[in-house]
Amino acid sequence: MTLKEVPCGRTVKVIKLTGEGPVKRRIMDMGITKGVDVFVRKVAPLGDPVEVTVRGYELSLRRADAEMIVVE
Secondary structure (H helix, E strand, O other), rough: OHHHHHHOOEEEEEEEEOOOOOHHHHHHOOOOOOOOEEEEEOOOOOOOOOEEEEEOEEEEHHHHHHOOOOEH
């Protein structure tokens, strides 16, 4: 399952990041790394962006970026 598919109010754990090069590096620089817990706070009405809480701060991700994050 990817982060894009997680419903609001759930906490999930990151298993791996797909994607290549600068895109993957940018996601990792935001604090989303393997093993970290991510809480899905809100999803916009059309699904883009997704607002999450990671490592104690709030972050908004585009749907395309959330699709690159595999969670359990």
